[in-house]
């Protein structure tokens with residue numbers, strides 16, 4: 001696999017194992033400067049090889065005084081590249097460069113008042129001299145690095161910010177990257193624009209141009225295929241590759257029959273009609289239902305769907321025997337080299353769209369350098385509709401894991417209608433972007449009801465709506481009662497066979513987002 005061409009001269013965010021590194025890298029990009037996360041174990045030579053224009057040392061959970069505390073090759077300080085240390089990173093600078101970090105026992109956590117005492121580079125005239133910042137540290141910098149000037153302080157941290165313009169060393173004890181530091185982004189921008197002399201050139205247009213050039217260089221006049229799932233990542237990857245190589249790209253869309261209402265048609269409409277992409281649409285619903293007949297165990301279902309998906313995809317791709325390249329929508333968070341094992345972001349994804357390793361393709365991964373929010377912006381810029389760009393995460397096995405027990409075409413039709421009502425109502429309540437996922441589940445039980453004067457014995461629908469940042473944890477969404485009432489009324493009136501609606505009030509953990 002070849003690495004995609006990345007923009008030159010990045011700002012490197014050195015990861016000391018906290019969750020903060022990703023957030024810092026995103027904030028740097030929001031300032032339109034390209035950033036990458038690197039582990040702290042890189043040598044100075046390895047850092048120099050990447051020709052950074054600036055280096056940010058992230059926060060970390062550790063104390064610089066603890067044995068085995070993560071550090072950085074001191075050769076990095078000799079590179080002449082501007083360095084900004086944040087929290088743990090600032091303490092490291094103080095410790096390594098002739099300052100002092102003391103265990104005063106007076107840590108600061110949460111909102112703290114900062115006084116700017118000297119305006120050099122990090123604090124500009126537009127910023128108030130007295131401002132709230134967010135702190136989370138135990139040790140305290142009592143003396144800045146030799147030669148640096150203290151430029152801000154708090155009641156408990158005399159050296160809350162220090163700057164040495166000649167040595168290009170900057171440090172802040174607070175976290176400029178979090179929203180609770182309202183002027184934090186300005187501090188970062190002063191570092192990037194003024195200390196590093198960078199221009200805000202990382203824009204959607206430049207991202208698209210860079211990736212289009214990289215794809216052309218990689219694929220040349222070869223032929224590429226891309227499996228579309230209907231999700232944002234594969235959609236944006238396909239649209240980018242199509243922009244680069246046009247008719248040399250063929251997309252394959254396997255319609256498993258387990259997608260949400262209208263989704264299959266929407267994929268075809270968007271890609272074939274609007275984007276003008278050559279698309280092979282495989283209607284494989286019957287094959288999936290046949291394979292799922294009598295299968296009730298959740299893991300058996302996943303396995304059955306996954307295996308058949310690969311077979312169907314291979315059959316379709318087999319007709320394109322000259323295709324040497326396979327486009328995949330891998331994102332940056334999946335490929336970040338983490339600083340420490342403890343912060344390693346491991347998401348074991350039982351993904352159905354995943355293809356076997358032995359398929360003989362060279363991968364084209366144009367989103368490998370992008371965060372999800374950037375992928376969405378690129379998608380919009382490339383003309384993809386909001387329904388795809390802002391689509392909720394949807395499991396690869398589709399409605400197959402939202403129907404408890406055996407999956408039949410009748411149950412899928414019932415669930416599709418109920419699910420469409422849930423999503424329509426969330427959308428018309430204006431809650432679509434606040435809610436991580438909202439959907440319907442069809443359990444394998446029936447209950448007694450009464451409609452008109454008739455006794456009914458029908459299926460319930462369970463509504464599941466959660467808020468989440470990353471799907472690793474989730475909370476049940478506090479949907480307004482009126483909204484639940486509308487959904488319940490509509491589902492019972494509009495979906496034959498359903499006579500009861502329940503709302504799932506379980507967080508993750510202990511529940512999972514999906515029911516299977």
Ligand code: XMP
Pocket residue numbers: 302349350351352353393394395396397437471508511512513514515516
């Ligand atoms: P759980 O149910 O594990 O789901 O809390 C976490 C997130 O992953 C999605 N999910 C899947 N995605 N293949 C996928 O591609 C799957 O088999 C699968 N199972 C769950 C789920 O929708 C949620 O966003």
